[in-house]
Amino acid sequence: MQTRYLPAQHPDTAAIAAKIIKNGGLVAIPTETVYGLGANGLDEAAVAKIFEAKGRPQDNPLILHISGPEQIELFCHHIPQKAYDLAEAFWPGPLTIVLPAKECVPKRTTGGLSTVAVRCPDHDAAREIIRLSGVPIAAPSANISGKPSTTTAQHVLHDHDGKIDAIVDGGPCRVGVESTIVDLTEERPRLLRPGGIGPEALKAVLGDLIVDKAVTSQVDKDEVVKAPGMKYRHYAPQEPVVIVSGSREQAAAYIHRHFEPGDRVLCFEEELPLYQDCAPLSYGQEADVSTLSAGLFAALRELDDPTIHQVYARCPVGGGIAYAVQNRLKKAAAFHIVDAEEEL
Ligand code: TXA
Numbered sequence: 001m002q003t004r005y006l007p008a009q010h011p012d013t014a015a016i017a018a019k020i021i022k023n024g025g026l027v028a029i030p031t032e033t034v035y036g037l038g039a040n041g042l043d044e045a046a047v048a049k050i051f052e053a054k055g056r057p058q059d060n061p062l063i064l065h066i067s068g069p070e071q072i073e074l075f076c077h078h079i080p081q082k083a084y085d086l087a088e089a090f091w092p093g094p095l096t097i098v099l100p101a102k103e104c105v106p107k108r109t110t111g112g113l114s115t116v117a118v119r120c121p122d123h124d125a126a127r128e129i130i131r132l133s134g135v136p137i138a139a140p141s142a143n144i145s146g147k148p149s150t151t152t153a154q155h156v157l158h159d160h161d162g163k164i165d166a167i168v169d170g171g172p173c174r175v176g177v178e179s180t181i182v183d184l185t186e187e188r189p190r191l192l193r194p195g196g197i198g199p200e201a202l203k204a205v206l207g208d209l210i211v212d213k214a215v216t217s218q219v220d221k222d223e224v225v226k227a228p229g230m231k232y233r234h235y236a237p238q239e240p241v242v243i244v245s246g247s248r249e250q251a252a253a254y255i256h257r258h259f260e261p262g263d264r265v266l267c268f269e270e271e272l273p274l275y276q277d278c279a280p281l282s283y284g285q286e287a288d289v290s291t292l293s294a295g296l297f298a299a300l301r302e303l304d305d306p307t308i309h310q311v312y313a314r315c316p317v318g319g320g321i322a323y324a325v326q327n328r329l330k331k332a333a334a335f336h337i338v339d340a341e342e343e344l
């Protein structure tokens with residue numbers, strides 16, 4: 001099939017995209033986090049096409065994108081006050097809330113679970129398409145399963161040109177890492193995936209937050225985890241990635257000692273002069289962590305190259321969005337981290 005290219009700013013784009021969604025097709029849509037591969041979340045056959053296009057495991061549930069908090073009760077029941085508190089504080093925005101699912105949500109969308117994830121994206125084009133289509137849009141990140149997420153329309157076309165009905169180009173995604181996911185189906189709120197909203201901001205609203213173990217450690221693919229997506233290899237270029245922690249100087253000393261031809265260094269812009277002979281690639285400025293989150297996936301895609309042997313990566317420290325960058329990089333590195341200070 002020919003994939004239609006629809007610029008977000010064109011006045012007819014939202015209506016065309018919404019019509020394709022209503023008719024059971026697949027449309028890649030921009031959001032503030034990453035591009036999503038969208039379909040009617042209530043239509044099993046349409047949802048099945050998402051899994052097929054991505055090569056996504058059937059047990060990995062999808063997020064329903066809705067146009068506002070008033071839609072939560074259409075798809076969820078037993079909604080605690082905390083859900084509304086979170087929606088009021090962070091929607092539209094990079095926060096996904098997991099709640100008990102109503103019967104109308106197909107098991108294909110929820111990966112067989114009795115819960116469903118909902119989010120209202122902070123992107124005008126995305127919300128307009130949801131509104132005009134009249135259905136919740138199920139949309140995983142628009143990458144092929146396991147690959148780094150898509151933060152530009154070009155990334156999406158690279159992975160799906162000719163396999164999906166249309167792409168809406170809204171330019172590069174502002175946040176660059178996926179939404180934060182909070183599960184509100186248990187007694188205590190649980191962070192399933194760090195993202196655009198930092199854990200401190202969540203705690204300020206919720207008062208209490210457990211961090212799921214899949215966030216901080218590698219989980220086995222046979223383990224039962226709360227967010228099934230967390231157990232799969234993710235975000236990773238094809239070659240091994242190792243995170244080198246420690247000060248700028250310690251890390252540079254370690255990397256120079258181990259660097260071999262064919263290796264690459266993924267670092268902060270401020271560090272480029274330190275790695276001139278190590279094929280460095282910067283993904284943003286350490287002094288402005290939002291540039292790191294915005295640039296991370298594009299950089300990981302650039303490093304997804306069979307001629308590269310090994311990537312040494314530098315990772316920001318701290319909370320807020322840095323916490324999400326750490327999580328994505330650790331997953332790309334399969335939690336392989338060396339401490340340059342200890343290795344001196
Ligand atoms: O920012 C985002 O969230 C992007 C944009 C497109 O909105 N979407 C996204 O979707 O990242 P995806 O499918 O790549 O990641 C969704 C994650 C997966 O790890 C999945 O397992 C988890 O959400 N998830 C979905 N529904 C769930 C549920 N009912 N319970 C627990 N985890 C769920």
Ligand code: MG
Nearest residue numbers: 140141149178
């Ligand atoms: Mg994804």
